Amino acid sequence: MPLKPLEHDRKYGELDQVIRAYLGQAADDSPEHRSAALDAYLRHTWHSRPWAIAIAEQQVREYAENPPGRLRQRLGEFYPVPDVGLADADIQDWLLRLADHLKESVEQGDVPPPSVPLTHWEWHARFPETGQFLGGWFSQDMPDEFGDHDVALADYVEGTDATLVARLAGELGELLALPLDEGGYALAVAELGMEVDPPAPYAPSGWLTLLVDRLSGGGLPG
Template sequence: MPDLGLPEAEIQRWLLLVADHIRRSVEEGEIPPPVRLPETHWEWHARFPELAQFLGGWFSQDMPDEFDSHDAAMDDYRTTTDPQLVARLAGELHELLALDLDEPDYALAAELGMEVDPPAPYTPSAWLAHVADRLTAPARTTDRPARTPSGDARRPLTTRGRARDHSRLTGRPAPSPPHPRPPSTYLVTLVTITS
């Protein structure tokens, strides 16, 4: 259960209140209007799930080590992700931009997992609009990886890329890499996980 920000003694009362709202909504068919702006980490991720996956998976603190540029990371996402998810991301970007936030408020990208700044000369909102435009532009034939007769896309992946794809498809952590990592890598991974 997510952290409700309530003392444990009040959680049952809160759950009964939520159950009453759900029952009334089902019986009367009324749905509350969407909240203009999500407020919590959970609300941002629930409203923009694919944007959170994109920013957290491709624009984490490791992005500069994995890709030459923001555009290279964006191209990797586009070529390795199902086209329906790419379309969903473009829709979520347009929905976010339609909120018409003040520029400092677009720093919320960090709430969705972005750990690197947009490339110069872009402001956060201008970069998000640029991403939406790139993702909705028609794909060039070279934008998609070649497919084998079985339909599998063949592309080189970093260990992290394999882990990201495995986790996304199965919902479970990826198996350990076939070759042992140097001890310093474990320390960096441990520090990253516990931070």
């Protein structure tokens, strides 16, 4: 039978976070080089949950050194590593390299410098409520579900806990503080799930600024 959620998280919860950071990215770590995906995981996790990196190192190493046998695989009682573009025979050595890099990062305090998010995982890890908002209310179905952007915004605010609305306002303020040009903001909102254009006449940054004002008490559309 598949792993129960509590057992999964105890054994593989942080391992799963590390592996998910690689989806859509190259698993090109070497003994001397960390991949962009691992740098993204470390950059965000050092900032938000630094204690979790040691847990990740332990879980990654334990999984690499004790891969699931045939019985556990048949029963489904194991963590299936998602496809990261490596042959099955290369997965174990790659995981051990990841564990070594995680250990070195903790022991030497080797933290990637602050940066604009560089991977899809990092965008969503850093701006989770923004991803919920843009992906849930401004997907390609938005014109069929809501009359316009203002109606979608009002629906989000009406149906969302006030603390999450405040969190969204804070995340949008942080997003606007990033050193991005207009093309960078267009990429950011697309990475975070927005599939429609901002309302005329706004460019992405202008619309985000308007959202912060409205969410922070500047008045929601009637």
